[in-house]
Amino acid sequence: MRISPKYDVAGGVGDLWNELKRPQPYRWPILAASCVVPGLMLYVFASERWYAEPAAPEIVYITTFAPDRSEEEIIASNLENQERKEARQRLEEARIEKRREMYRALGQATGIDTDKMEAEIAEERAREEAEAQARLEEATGGSVDTSDTQ
Structure with a gap:
């Protein structure tokens, strides 16, 4: 099951094996350097991250009233x-x-004297409302009318 008759992989593998069998002092460092360069390139391209843009949200309008x-x-x-x-x-x-x-x-x-407690609670509530009104007037320059809010 050959892919193509033009390419003979067996010849290239045989040549590599002959070079590796020959006793040369730098054969292993050269082989390591030859493997490191493509390995680094593969690492750089394989570790690159591409994030797809998020899909645009689909807007669904909820209508409870008739538009007409x-x-x-x-x-x-x-x-x-x-x-x-x-x-x-x-x-x-x-x-x-x-x-x-x-x-x-x-x-x-x-x-327990409940009338006294109720009077204290009413007094405290009135004081808190007065403080809140004073803070509101201070923040707005006294231009707020809260007479119709209750």
Whole structure:
């Protein structure tokens, strides 16, 4: 199963073997140097790293609203969402108040002055809000109106 009749590999291998069998003082260093040069070239090219550019991300838009909504539909949707938000807020405030009542009952059962503690907590909360407002006014130069935020 010869590849091509033009190339005779056996002749080249035979010549190399004859040169290696001959007693010459530099045959092994020359053979080592002959192997090192192609080995270094192979090492340099084999260790070169090519990184493919990352694929461009595929953008998927999530649409929850119809793109052809009218202004009235948008306003009605906003009002409905605001009502749901306020209902959730009322529920949360009721839960917090119920929890406070439970703690008041526990405090009174254990002999703790809950009215004094509530007054201290309200005073501390008012002081924190005043400090936050002062920091906000200092940072913005006093141009912030927070009267409609609550």
